Amino acid sequence: MDGQDAVATFPTLCDHLSRVDGRTASSLRVVGMALRDAGLMSVGNFGRGATHVSPEDAAALVMAGLWTDSPCASARAVELLSTLKHRPAPKADWAPRHLFLISEFPTFGEALAALIEYGPLIRRQLEGFSLEVTVRRPVPVATMRLRDSLNRQRVLREWIVDSTKLMDGFYRPEMAQAVDRQHATTVTGATLFALGDLIQPLAERVSA
Numbered sequence: 172m173d174g175q176d177a178v179a180t181f182p183t184l185c186d187h188l189s190r191v192d193g194r195t196a197s198s199l200r201v202v203g204m205a206l207r208d209a210g211l212m213s214v215g216n217f218g219r220g221a222t223h224v225s226p227e228d229a230a231a232l233v234m235a236g237l238w239t240d241s242p243c244a245s246a247r248a249v250e251l252l253s254t255l256k257h258r259p260a261p262k263a264d265w266a267p268r269h270l271f272l273i274s275e276f277p278t279f280g281e282a283l284a285a286l287i288e289y290g291p292l293i294r295r296q297l298e299g300f301s302l303e304v305t306v307r308r309p310v311p312v313a314t315m316r317l318r319d320s321l322n323r324q325r326v327l328r329e330w331i332v333d334s335t336k337l338m339d340g341f342y343r344p345e346m347a348q349a350v351d352r353q354h355a356t357t358v359t360g361a362t363l364f365a366l367g368d369l370i371q372p373l374a375e376r377v378s379a
Contacts, residue, residue: 179223179224179369179370180223180224181200181203181212181224181228182196182200183369184199184224184228184229184232184366184369184370185197185199185200185203185232187365187366187369188229188232188233188362188366191361191362191365192236192362194236194240198242199232201242202232202235202236202242202245203232204242205242205243205245205246206231206232206235206245206246206249208246209246209249211231211246211249211250212228212231212232213225213227213228223370224370225284225370226284226285226287226288226367226370227280227284229284229287229366229370230253230280230283230284230286230287231249231253231280233283233287233358233362233363233366234248234249234252234253234279234280234283234306235248235249236356236358237252237304237306237356237358238251238252238306238308238311238356249280251311251342251345252279252280252306252311252313253278253279253280253281254278254279254280254333254336255278255279255280255311255312255313255330255331255332255333256277256278256330256331256332256333256334257274257275257276257277257278257279257282257328257329257330257331258328258329258330258331260328260329263325263327263328265325266317266327267293267296267297268296269289269292269293269296270286270293270296270297270302270317270327271327273285273286273289273293274315274327274328275328278330279313279330282315282328282330283304283363286304286363286367287363287366287367287370288367288370289367290360290363290364290365290366290367290368291364291367291368293360293364294360294364297317297360299319299320300317300318300319301317301318301359301360301361302315302316302317302318302359302360302363303315303316303317303318303324303357303358303359303360304357304358304359304363305355305356305357306355306356306357307353307354307355308345308353308354308355308356309345309346309348309353309354310332310342310345310346311332311342311345312329312330312331312332313329313330314326314328314329314330315327315328315329
């Protein structure tokens with residue numbers, strides 16, 4: 172398989188994600204169009220002659236699904252989640268090296284894209300553990316955790332609201348909904364690594 176064939180197009184990404192996500196491929200395409208129109212996806216043509224997707228494109232589609240089922244709200248979802256800042260934490264010496272390095276990315280959007288891009292490499296380092304990424308709302312918080320075979324979990328990193336954006340009122344609509352009832356949506360490493368397999372991440376091409 173040459174490099175040209177190794178990279179997925181957006182329709183292929185939607186078909187692949189729909190098998191593990193629960194949403195239909197057609198609904199994912201509608202979300203993708205909303206994100207493209209908002210300038211949040213790099214792909215241009217979604218039909219015949221569709222361009223190749225990047226890890227950032229895949230991450231945007233995942234973030235939209237972690238926050239909302241509404242295509243109309245998907246752009247706001249990606250704007251919110253992609254800019255969350257990581258909360259300072261002690262060095263996680265217990266975590267696989269490459270996963271720890273990804274957890275150090277300053278924003279959740281960057282970390283999620285890297286997690287997809289280097290997923291096949293990280294998967295090989297997770298023997299005995301499963302990976303989960305959870306988003307809570309209405310006030311956005313993203314968490315990356317590992318779970319062992321005894322169902323014990325350890326939080327590797329959290330990404331929280333950007334204090335500068337908070338002071339500027341960026342989160343005002345979400346803060347207005349800040350009631351005690353929280354909602355959480357989780358995606359597992361199985362989905363993220365499958366997306367990495369699909370778009371042939373750099374890490375796998377290098378190691379091949």
